[in-house]
Amino acid sequence: MSGLNVRIDEKRFDDVSVVRDLAFSAQNGEFLALVGPSGAGKSTLLNMISGLDTDFVGSVCWDDQPLYAAGQSPAHLGMMFQEPRLMPWLSTLDNVSLVLSDPHAERQRAIALLQEVGLGDVLEAWPSQLSGGMQRRVSLARAFVVAPRLLLMDEPFVSLDMPTGNRLRDLLLALWQRDRPLVLFVTHDLREALALADRVLFLSPSPSRVMLDYTVPLERPRRLEGTDIARLQEELFRQHPDLLSGVLATQEAVAGGVKE
């Protein structure tokens, strides 16, 4: 099948099995959200898919070929984490150019992306001069500047207030709709998953596996605070109360946050 094929037979840390019999496939250009209780192994899973962690039994393939070889990250892989992870001694522009194979030749591309995310006026600013929301926008531009085919996002908008988070989600969707990478987006927030994704994979508590592969039955654009998302969330909790109780508890615990 074209696209991503993940099969993790087992991932252990010492004697503890963290992921077991977890499998899913995704088409090129799809947007998948991964939700699951805290400690389920979501970050561990992204590390295995990115090639950062090769110490597991199973396979991660792209178009039926192993996605990485000997621990090397594949070309056209974009990543974004909970923390913006900017280099404090580099300007906004240099933080984005950093991941380019030829930063000098591709400088215009970095500038254009920063303009697209509304940071054209702060190209030479240091990270410490930017707000939390602006730093995430730099991080988003850095994830897209490599023209990723696969974009791995580990709770990238956690602990942002609603307007700042909404602005970032809109930017992400605009860039995704234009470039169409396959996105794997980890979140604790089921509403965020339903607002963004084509499919939501619900993971079990550790050792994690996919408990439910859910296709979101909503047209775009969607609003995270919209009644259709609230209704869908309620329906899911009614249909799968045991499966989702851990998700809801975590979702409530992480509400709140950083302002733009």
Ligand SMILES: Nc1ncnc2c1ncn2[C@@H]1O[C@H](COP(=O)(O)OP(=O)(O)OP(=O)(O)O)[C@@H](O)[C@H]1O
């Ligand atoms: N390097 C490591 N060594 C030992 N145990 C680890 C290591 N990394 C993660 N773990 C354990 O593996 C389990 C899964 O961790 P992971 O961070 O992947 O979960 P998660 O679903 O991303 O959690 P959260 O939602 O809280 O971020 C946890 O029990 C964690 O303590």
